[in-house]
Every structure is written in C-alpha cells, then in structure tokens.
Amino acid sequence: xxxxVATWNINSVRLRIDQVARFVAERGPDVLCLQEIKxxxxxxxxxxxxxxxxxxxxxxxxxxxxxxxxxxxxxxxxAPPLNACREGHARCVSAVVKGVEIQNFYIPAGGDVPxxxxxxxxxxxxxxxxxxxxxxxxxxxxxxxxxxxxxxxxPGEHDVxxxxxxxxxxxxxxxxxxxxxxxxxxxxxxDVVRAQTPEPQKLFSxxxxxxxxFRKSNRGLRLDHLWTSPGLTPAVTPGSxxxxxxxxxxxxxxxxxxxxxxxxx
Amino acid sequence: xxxxVATWNINSVRLRIDQVARFVAERGPDVLCLQEIKxxxxxxxxxxxxxxxxxxxxxxxxxxxxxxxxxxxxxxxxAPPLNACREGHARCVSAVVKGVEIQNFYIPAGGDVPxxxxxxxxxxxxxxxxxxxxxxxxxxxxxxxxxxxxxxxxPGEHDVxxxxxxxxxxxxxxxxxxxxxxxxxxxxxxDVVRAQTPEPQKLFSxxxxxxxxFRKSNRGLRLDHLWTSPGLTPAVTPGSxxxxxxxxxxxxxxxxxxxxxxxxx
DNA sequence: GTCCCAGTGG
DNA sequence: CCACTGGGAC
Numbered sequence: 001x002x003x004x005v006a007t008w009n010i011n012s013v014r015l016r017i018d019q020v021a022r023f024v025a026e027r028g029p030d031v032l033c034l035q036e037i038k039x040x041x042x043x044x045x046x047x048x049x050x051x052x053x054x055x056x057x058x059x060x061x062x063x064x065x066x067x068x069x070x071x072x073x074x075x076x077x078x079a080p081p082l083n084a085c086r087e088g089h090a091r092c093v094s095a096v097v098k099g100v101e102i103q104n105f106y107i108p109a110g111g112d113v114p115x116x117x118x119x120x121x122x123x124x125x126x127x128x129x130x131x132x133x134x135x136x137x138x139x140x141x142x143x144x145x146x147x148x149x150x151x152x153x154x155p156g157e158h159d160v161x162x163x164x165x166x167x168x169x170x171x172x173x174x175x176x177x178x179x180x181x182x183x184x185x186x187x188x189x190x191d192v193v194r195a196q197t198p199e200p201q202k203l204f205s206x207x208x209x210x211x212x213x214f215r216k217s218n219r220g221l222r223l224d225h226l227w228t229s230p231g232l233t234p235a236v237t238p239g240s241x242x243x244x245x246x247x248x249x250x251x252x253x254x255x256x257x258x259x260x261x262x263x264x265x
Numbered sequence: 266x267x268x269x270v271a272t273w274n275i276n277s278v279r280l281r282i283d284q285v286a287r288f289v290a291e292r293g294p295d296v297l298c299l300q301e302i303k304x305x306x307x308x309x310x311x312x313x314x315x316x317x318x319x320x321x322x323x324x325x326x327x328x329x330x331x332x333x334x335x336x337x338x339x340x341x342x343x344a345p346p347l348n349a350c351r352e353g354h355a356r357c358v359s360a361v362v363k364g365v366e367i368q369n370f371y372i373p374a375g376g377d378v379p380x381x382x383x384x385x386x387x388x389x390x391x392x393x394x395x396x397x398x399x400x401x402x403x404x405x406x407x408x409x410x411x412x413x414x415x416x417x418x419x420p421g422e423h424d425v426x427x428x429x430x431x432x433x434x435x436x437x438x439x440x441x442x443x444x445x446x447x448x449x450x451x452x453x454x455x456d457v458v459r460a461q462t463p464e465p466q467k468l469f470s471x472x473x474x475x476x477x478x479f480r481k482s483n484r485g486l487r488l489d490h491l492w493t494s495p496g497l498t499p500a501v502t503p504g505s506x507x508x509x510x511x512x513x514x515x516x517x518x519x520x521x522x523x524x525x526x527x528x529x530x
Numbered sequence: 531g532t533c534c535c536a537g538t539g540g
Numbered sequence: 541c542c543a544c545t546g547g548g549a550c
Contacts (some may be wrong), residue, residue: 011550012533036550065549109550151539152550167540208550209531255532255550276540301540303544329544330539374540386539410541411539474541520540520542531550538545 002237002262003098007148009106009206009256013037013069017045019250023258024052027244030073031097033148035106035256039068060090068106068149079103084131087124097166098265100232105132105149114173122170125152127134129179136186137140144265145229147189150256152223153180155191158184158199159222171221189227192241192261204254205243214248224259237262248262266365267502267527270296271348272413273512274371274471274487274521278302278334282313284515288523289317292509296362298413300315300521301373302332309334325355333358333371333414349396352389363530368494370397370414375439379438390417401451409530410494412454415521417488418445420456423464424487426495436486454492457506457526470508471521478515487522502527 006029010016013034024032032054037044041061049057054071058126061067061180067090068191079094079101091106107128112122139145153176164174184191195205204220211217230238240262248257271294275281278299289297297319302309306326314322314490319336326332334353335341344359344366356371372393376386404410418441422428430438449456462468469485476482487508493501505527 036533098531111549209533211531252532280543301543376539474543476541517542534549536545537545538543540542540544 002027002264003100004260004262005033005043005102005226006258006260007033007035007104007150007226009035009150009254011036011038011254011256012221014039014043016252016254017048019247019253021048021052022250023247027258027260028190029054029260031102033102033104034069034083035045035067035104035150037061037069038064039067040255043157049179051123051186056095058095060093062090066090066106068104068217070095070102070104072097082132082135084135086127086131086157090101091128096130099144100263100265101143101145103145103147104126107152109148109152110170110176111192113245114168114170114175116195117194118205122132124216126174126175126179129176129183133179133186134184136183136189139187139229140231141187141229142231143229145187145233145264146232147225147227148222151225151226153177153197154221154223155180156194156199157223158166158202159194159204160223161204161219166221169220171223184227188230190230190233192226192228192236193222193243196239204245205259207248224256226259228263232263232265235263235265237264266272267505267529268307268365269294269525269527270298270411270413271523271525272298272300272369272415272493273523274300274489274519275299275520276301276303276521279304279308279310281517281519282310284512285516286313286317287320287515288319288512292523292525294319294525296360296367296441297336298367298369299334299336300332300369302326303329304332305402306494315430323356323358323360326327327355331355333369335360335367335369337362338362339363344490347397347400349400351391352398353391364409365528365530366408366410368410368412370412370416372415373437374417375441377435378437378440379433379440386476391440391444394448398444398448398451401448401454404452404494405493405496406452406495407496409497409500410452411528412490412492413496414490416445416490418442419458419486419488420445421464421487423467424459424469426467426484427470431486438487453495455495455501456496457491457493457501458487458524461504463508468508471523472513474520479488490522491526492523492527497528497530499500500528500530
C-alpha cells in the first residue's frame with residue numbers, strides 16, 4: 001500500500017471544506033498538506049476532517065491570513081519544527097507519517113517589487129528561503145524527508161506561461177529561482193512532478209482568479225511543489241506525481257490545484 | 266381576476282434573486298413591491314424579473330444601501346413621485362397598475378436612541394412620516410391608493426413580541442406609533458392585515474437574524490404593511506391579507522417575510 | 531476575482 | 541446574525 005500524499009493551497013479551509021471533502025473522496029490521499037487555511041487552530045473544521053477519514057491533524061493557524069495544516073489517515077508523530085518565518089506567521093507545519101518526515105510550507109508571495117532593499121516582503125521571501133537552505137543543509141540526505149507546499153516560485157521556463165514576460169515578475173525572477181535552486185541543492189531534493197514530466201512540457205498549479213476563462217488564457221504558474229530527499233526519492237511510484245488541474249474547474253475553486261505523489265513506504 | 270399585490274423587504278435583491286423567483290413561482294403575485302434592493306438601477310436583475318413574468322419595473326436604486334422597486338405582470342403607468350426623504354435616499358417608488366396607485370416605501374429604521382434631538386436618524390424617520398402625512402392629507406380619499414412597504418414601525422401591542430420590553434425600543438416607541446397613527450388617519454387608510462386578523466392575535470413580519478431559532482424565540486415585529494385608501498378598501502378580498510412567515514424559514518432568507526393582499530379591481 | 535479585515539447598519 | 545463599505549493581499 002503506497003502512501004498517497006497531496007499538497008493544496010486551499011485559500012480558506014472553512015469556505016472550501018466541501019471541495020476538500022470531494023477531493024478526499026475522489027482521490028483518497030493518506031496525507032493532505034494544506035496552505036492558506038486562513039483560520040486559527042480552534043476554528044479549523046476538525047469534525048469534517050474526521051468524517052473524511054483524515055482524523056490525525058497538525059495545525060499551525062493564525063487569524064485571517066496564512067496558516068498551514070497536515071491531515072492524515074494514519075497516526076502522526078512529531079517532526080522537528082522549523083522556524084523559517086522571521087515574522088512569526090503560521091507558515092510551517094511538520095509531521096512524521098509512516099517514518100517519513102513531512103515539512104509543509106507556505107512561503108511568502110513576496111509583494112510586487114522584486115527588490116530586497118525596496119520591498120520588505122520580497123526580502124522576507126528570500127530570507128525564508130535562506131533559512132530553509134541552512135536548515136536542510138544540516139540534515140542527513142539518507143533520511144526520508146518530503147517537502148510540500150506553496151513555495152511561491154515557478155523555477156523553470158516551462159513552469160510559467162511566458163518565461164519572457166514573467167522574468168521581471170515576482171515568483172519567476174532570477175534571484176528567486178536562484179534561491180529555490182539553492183534550497184533544492186541543500187539536501188539534493190528531487191522535484192518529483194517535473195522529474196516525471198520533463199521539459200518542455202508546461203506544468204502549472206496556479207491560475208489567477210482574474211482570468212475570465214483560465215483554460216483559454218492558460219496564464220498559469222507552477223508554484224506548488226513536492227520534493228523528496230535522496231533517501232526518499234527511490235520510494236516515489238513512477239507516474240504517480242501529478243498536478244490535478246481539473247480541480248481548478250470545480251465550483252468556487254481555490255486558485256491553486258492540488259499536487260499528488262505516491263510513496264512506496 | 267383579482268390583483269395580487271405583495272410587499273417584501275428582500276435585503277439585497279441580487280443576493281436573493283432565487284428566493285424572489287421561488288416566491289413568484291409559488292405565490293404568483295401580479296405586483297411585487299421590494300425594499301432594500303441594495304443596488305443601483307443599472308445593477309437590478311432585470312432579466313430575472315422578465316423570466317419570472319414581472320417585466321414591468323419601476324426602480325429607485327442607489328449604491329449599497331436602501332433602494333426600492335415595483336415589479337408588475339401588467340403594464341405600469343406613472344404615479345406622482347413622492348419626495349418624502351430629506352436625505353435623498355432611494356426610499357420611495359410608485360406605480361399605477363390597473364388604475365390603482367401604489368406607493369412603495371422603505372422608511373428609515375431610525376437608529377438606536379429614540380430621541381429626535383440626540384439622534385439624527387430618529388429625527389429623519391419622524392420627518393419622513395410627517396412629510397407623508399402632509400402629502401396624503403391632500404389626496405382624495407375616494408381614489409384607489411395602496412401604501413406598501415417596510416414602514417419600520419410595529420404599531421400595536423400585538424404587533425411586537427413584548428409590548429413592555431419594546432416600548433422604549435425604536436420601532437415601537439409611543440412617538441413612532443403616534444407618527445404612524447397620524448399617517449394612517451391622514452387619508453383614512455385601512456391596515457388590511459390587521460383588519461383581517463384582529464387582536465389579540467400576534468402578527469410579525471420581521472425576525473432578527475441574531476436569534477438561533479426564530480420560531481422558537483419568536484421575538485418578531487410587524488414592520489411591513491399594506492394599507493388601502495377608503496376608495497380602495499372595498500376591493501380587498503376577504504381573507505386574502507396575510508403575512509407569509511414560512512418564507513422566513515427558507516434557505517438564506519431575508520429577515521423580513523412577504524405580506525400579500527388581493528384586490529378585486 | 532476572491533479572499534480576508536474592520537467598521538457601519540439593521 | 542447578515543450584508544453592505546473600502547482597503548489589502550495574492
């Protein structure tokens with residue numbers, strides 16, 4: 001029985017609890033990593049997750065913005081908490097499931113101006129990447145570790161609808177791509193979705209709400225990621241790493257699609 | 266064929282257009298007077314009213330607040346417009362249907378403090394009543410005239426859940442009841458719902474959203490009214506004047522229930 | 531576009 | 541409790 005793991009920026013877990021239930025019913029994830037739950041821990045819809053068969057929870061919430069959670073079919077053990085957010089936002093949550101350490105992040109979007117000196121949000125985003133890079137640089141590559149989340153960077157030229165147009169836009173600037181590359185190199189992570197769907201195939205996990213018809217304009221970005229450590233990469237089931245972009249077409253959707261992988265652990 | 270007239274404070278016509286359609290389908294009003302449409306004239310869902318068979322419209326709208334409309338199955342002719350609102354709010358709209366003049370009002374709620382000197386909203390409410398009293402005092406009692414709307418006063422002791430508790434609360438204070446009584450006397454209007462359901466039978470058309478179960482606590486008020494002029498009163502179909510309080514139980518309801526009457530004209 | 535907030539109004 | 545306003549964020 002492989003372990004099915006999913007990551008999804010849900011953009012308010014309370015408002016979209018029905019979509020979460022549908023996703024869990026149709027796709028049967030064993031572990032669901034959520035970002036932008038937009039509620040305090042006490043406001044999280046615990047009963048609904050119990051009803052969907054994901055009763056084991058780790059929640060890092062705050063009022064109104066951000067917030068991350070891990071919901072699991074199997075029991076959760078504690079994983080070392082990471083304090084990558086210098087602003088004290090609820091952007092990191094972790095769990096160990098079936099011996100796999102899962103680190104779930106909602107990395108700051110970074111504002112509009114891609115300049116550390118001018119834009120404190122952009123500086124915060126890069127600082128977040130740097131802290132994670134330092135942290136994971138100290139880890140044992142052989143240990144099974146999964147990084148999941150909305151990392152708010154689309155690294156490759158085929159992870160954006162237009163490399164040329166996006167190169168000066170936050171989420172695809174060279175300095176952000178460099179920060180993400182450094183993080184990936186810190187422990188030798190594998191980007192499982194891109195590994196299974198080589199370039200030049202385009203891959204997007206997010207489409208703006210502003211588009212009239214997101215399928216037609218298709219101005220997407222791949223912001224949501226699943227990365228395996230060298231010790232976990234051999235467990236990835238071939239062909240299982242996918243972005244479920246159909247979910248973006250559901251009624252009152254999140255602007256992000258879920259990303260899934262299966263691990264033979 | 267009697268003329269069925271309804272009045273309903275809809276608390277946003279755009280948000281509750283489905284409830285309006287259901288009401289029209291189930292109850293078949295020929296004329297529907299709406300209050301608190303909460304949109305500009307250009308934002309009014311004209312096509313939906315055409316689809317429900319009420320294509321003839323008179324709309325007085327404004328951005329965000331207040332706003333009144335009359336929707337009719339039969340053609341509408343102009344009625345004299347009343348300018349009872351000193352603040353320029355969209356609170357009055359009129360029509361002539363089948364020779365009956367219909368004046369539809371959303372009278373100000375009046376704020377919390379029942380003192381003209383201290384509370385300009387309360388002063389505005391009484392001023393609105395005074396202007397209407399003057400206007401209708403000039404009219405011919407023999408002409409068929411219907412006053413409809415959310416008049417924001419519950420006049421009788423059996424029009425409130427507790428006469429004792431409510432007598433110091435805006436909507437049932439003696440000064441407001443006096444203002445409403447004076448307006449009613451100006452042309453000799455008949456309050457058709459109360460005329461057909463004598464005291465001490467309690468009658469409410471509004472229940473606060475704040476109640477957990479409005480049926481259980483039943484702390485209602487009769488704020489919504491249909492009044493006939495002496496020339497129109499003989500046309501009222503016996504037993505036809507009712508408050509449709511079941512509608513308050515529908516999904517995502519308005520806090521007001523519709524009030525209906527049939528006129529043999 | 532679609533969420534949050536805090537505030538006002540009822 | 542519910543629905544507006546206007547601002548911020550993404």
